Amino acid sequence: MSDDMKISKSDNVQIFAKNGVLQVVFCADVENTSYDIFEKDFLNTLNDNIKTIKIEAKNLKNWDSSLLLMVFKAIEYAKKNNIKYDISSLPDNLQNLSDLAFAVDRKPTKNTKTRLPFLDNVGFKTILLCRTISGVLTYIRNVLSSLGRLISLKSVMRKVDFLAALEECGPKAIAIVALISFLVGLILAFVGAVQLQTFGAQIYVASLVTIGMCRIMGAIMVGIIIAGRTGSAYAATIGTMQVNEELDALQTMGISKFDFLVLPRFLALIISMPILTMLADIMGMIGGAFVGVVLLNLPAQEYWKFAFNAFTLKNFLVGIFHGFCFGIIISLCGCYSGLNCGRNADSVGISTTKSVVSAIVWMIVATGIITVICQELGI
Amino acid sequence: MSKQAMIEAKNLTIGYGDFDLLKNTNYVVNESDIFIIMGSSGCGKSSMLRVLTGLLPPKEGKVIIDGVDMQNAPTKQIQKIREKSGILYQSGALFSSMTLAENIALPLEQYSDYSPATIKELASLKLALVGLKGFDNFYPSEISGGMKKRAGLARALALDPKILYFDEPSAGLDPISSRNLDDLIIEINQSLGTTIVVVTHELASIFAIGNNSIFLNGATKSITARGDPKELLKNPPNQEVYEFLTRGEKNATK
Ligand SMILES: Nc1ncnc2c1ncn2[C@@H]1O[C@H](COP(=O)(O)OP(=O)(O)OP(=O)(O)O)[C@@H](O)[C@H]1O
Numbered sequence A: 001m002s003d004d005m006k007i008s009k010s011d012n013v014q015i016f017a018k019n020g021v022l023q024v025v026f027c028a029d030v031e032n033t034s035y036d037i038f039e040k041d042f043l044n045t046l047n048d049n050i051k052t053i054k055i056e057a058k059n060l061k062n063w064d065s066s067l068l069l070m071v072f073k074a075i076e077y078a079k080k081n082n083i084k085y086d087i088s089s090l091p092d093n094l095q096n097l098s099d100l101a102f103a104v105d106r107k108p109t110k111n112t113k114t115r116l117p118f119l120d121n122v123g124f125k126t127i128l129l130c131r132t133i134s135g136v137l138t139y140i141r142n143v144l145s146s147l148g149r150l151i152s153l154k155s156v157m158r159k160v161d162f163l164a165a166l167e168e169c170g171p172k173a174i175a176i177v178a179l180i181s182f183l184v185g186l187i188l189a190f191v192g193a194v195q196l197q198t199f200g201a202q203i204y205v206a207s208l209v210t211i212g213m214c215r216i217m218g219a220i221m222v223g224i225i226i227a228g229r230t231g232s233a234y235a236a237t238i239g240t241m242q243v244n245e246e247l248d249a250l251q252t253m254g255i256s257k258f259d260f261l262v263l264p265r266f267l268a269l270i271i272s273m274p275i276l277t278m279l280a281d282i283m284g285m286i287g288g289a290f291v292g293v294v295l296l297n298l299p300a301q302e303y304w305k306f307a308f309n310a311f312t313l314k315n316f317l318v319g320i321f322h323g324f325c326f327g328i329i330i331s332l333c334g335c336y337s338g339l340n341c342g343r344n345a346d347s348v349g350i351s352t353t354k355s356v357v358s359a360i361v362w363m364i365v366a367t368g369i370i371t372v373i374c375q376e377l378g379i
Numbered sequence B: 001m002s003k004q005a006m007i008e009a010k011n012l013t014i015g016y017g018d019f020d021l022l023k024n025t026n027y028v029v030n031e032s033d034i035f036i037i038m039g040s041s042g043c044g045k046s047s048m049l050r051v052l053t054g055l056l057p058p059k060e061g062k063v064i065i066d067g068v069d070m071q072n073a074p075t076k077q078i079q080k081i082r083e084k085s086g087i088l089y090q091s092g093a094l095f096s097s098m099t100l101a102e103n104i105a106l107p108l109e110q111y112s113d114y115s116p117a118t119i120k121e122l123a124s125l126k127l128a129l130v131g132l133k134g135f136d137n138f139y140p141s142e143i144s145g146g147m148k149k150r151a152g153l154a155r156a157l158a159l160d161p162k163i164l165y166f167d168e169p170s171a172g173l174d175p176i177s178s179r180n181l182d183d184l185i186i187e188i189n190q191s192l193g194t195t196i197v198v199v200t201h202e203l204a205s206i207f208a209i210g211n212n213s214i215f216l217n218g219a220t221k222s223i224t225a226r227g228d229p230k231e232l233l234k235n236p237p238n239q240e241v242y243e244f245l246t247r248g249e250k251n252a253t254k
């Protein structure tokens, strides 16, 4: 054999270069061959004199896609560099497959993301922010007009949907809300008792728990539970409907998704949240009493007397009002995330997360605002 | 040349809960066949495919694929068979958070010893084979339904399967795309010798690609006809099959 000949490392794939012809020969079994090694050998063997690439098979028995890949890449190289190639001695099915691989019926076109310069980027982000804000405002306006339609009896909201939503966030949430608020009352009492004990004022645990639960803690605990339990479910359900093109179907049927999807959920939450808040208040007080009476050995009668003295209608109503506001926030955040969900499975997860996070953030903001207003009004 | 049996269904009874869809069915799919499962809507074609692919355990009987009893063999052997079967679901079932190339690379990364570079090249090759050359970095949401199906096929082809299953490959495709997909199926069958099982009620497809078939009847819960669809059309064994294959002609010749 001549001196400019080269044999590849693997015996079943051989590469020769001779008289301007580069020859690739596959023999016996060509399976699980690593493409990297072939590519290196192939490129090393190539030189400027090569005018033809010949791909042949000798006693070829078993082969898999890795062989096809080598054929494909060799032809691709030949085409790109205007070198002649010859695959006529390959088995028919291999020839057919390589023809198939080169039969392009449509060219991919895709908008490529380009990095914007700093100022452009700032502008772009600002426009995006404005769009989001106007999107949220439009959303709220749509919900309000949907409410208006409900009042003027023109809404297409189905009663069953409303009742199902109400059941989901009402009766079915009672157990978890009761348990958590009982435990929170318990914890509040414990933490308070440790401090108050140093002054010998354990009995004031009763006042602490009552005021704490009724004024704010009850509502916040219910808010967090419902945001995680119900708000996220809203986002996931509506988001999945987006993925399944159900929202598109609603739109083409001319049915308002606000009447049909948002309104029943919205109403269900603003009704159930205040009631759940009341439940949480009561359960929290019972949790506190449990600590006070059973663990701190305070007389039960005394405990409840202090608890009732601390209880004021004002605090109680402020707590309920919190619950009402949280209901609005959770349902709006959940439905908004769902309606603005993307069109694949991933985006449902993202919108669910968003609904919970945004609901909790806005609940805290709302608490701050309500507290300041109450302060100003002297409530 | 007598072909070897690739899939054997023995006394297969399938159903959900107490409800039987098909009772005591027996059939054989030979190597390199394109085998059509047909029948009216709801007669259990998709369920049959789920049994063959192992997604649904049969109520009775067994499926033997390439000599391996899919119900009783050791898990390792069953896994080997699964690696050698590719499935194209009705909607493509591509993972939406991955690009097409990543979708195809996934089974390769799991089950082969190829280097990452080779896997990448193999993925583009498979895409090129189904006519999606250069679409490597596209996400499923960025391509059309027909293209998704092709990409799904590319993924099914990733591990050089011996058996390919299709559930209604032409559903939702325009006549030309569906014809092209048929051609692709034939091409793959002939070039790679892959055994192909297709659930479909697209008549054009049935005659174009099938060389063996079974006809399921939901009412009698059994196979009421079998054989080459073209032969079945010539000599329909019963009125129902005749009507099915002629799109509802009423007067059977025999
Ligand atoms: N997971 C399931 N649980 C209970 N019953 C099911 C389940 N999946 C399907 N069925 C029932 O089994 C029957 C057959 O369903 P299958 O999807 O196999 O029909 P098919 O022949 O594929 O119909 P089509 O041509 O419409 O796709 C149907 O009556 C269906 O209601």
Ligand SMILES: [Mg+2]
Pocket: B045, B046, B047
């Ligand atoms: Mg089906």
